[in-house]
Amino acid sequence: MNHYTVMESPIDSLLLTSDGEYLTGLYMETEAAACLPQIRKEGRRDPSLFRDAIAQLNAYFAKELHRFDLPLKASGTPFQKTVWDLLTTIPYGETVSYKSIAERMHAPNATRAVGLANGRNPISIIIPCHRVIGANGKLTGYGGGLPRKQWLLAHEGRQGTLVAPIRAVRQSA
Structure with a gap:
């Protein structure tokens, strides 16, 4: 099951995706608009899975965090x-x-x-x-x-x- 949430940031809305264990995506507004319909169809909006990611991103935007520490799983070659x-x-x-x-x-x-x-x-x-x-x-x-x-x-x-x-x-x- 795929999970997602949307957070606001100084650079517009950010779409975060997860497989339930790992952060699998962070997309900016233009990219998010392209993939959000499919994610909504296949996934479940679940902000609770993204507490750490949102907290770290907010700390980054506040210039309080310089290095992220999150479990990541990027699909690619x-x-x-x-x-x-x-x-x-x-x-x-x-x-x-x-x-x-x-x-x-x-x-x-x-x-x-x-x-x-x-x-x-x-x-x-x-x-x-x-x-x-x-x-x-x-x-x-x-x-x-x-x-x-x-x-x-x-x-x-x-x-x-x-x-x-x-x-x-x-x-x-």
Whole structure:
């Protein structure tokens, strides 16, 4: 049985999914909208399963937590799982390039494959795919959208001053 809940955050609603034992997904609004109908059909809304995840995410957004400690189960290929494991080693407030991850995997020509795996990360923020940038130092694609990636990096002190929460950015546009 799949379980889910939705929590509010400074970067809009977040959809959390679980198999009852592990956190299996954390999706931002655009991704959540695409998968929520299926999750509602197959799963059960159960906020009690997500107390620890919600508490840690709230502490992260309050700048009180820099490293998550949750049981995770991300479904993917062995290559994707290797990339995602490496993402969890990127310290809070730091960024690395797709190329450097490929090199750490001893696959220096796999930069694009690393980018694709990064983009398929089912547990964003907790598996910090937002901390991966282009080799030239520029922000590149992000499933939650570049404004959210910029916000998360600024929140962690990486890109200068913190920009307004996503809701405020969207409402002023």
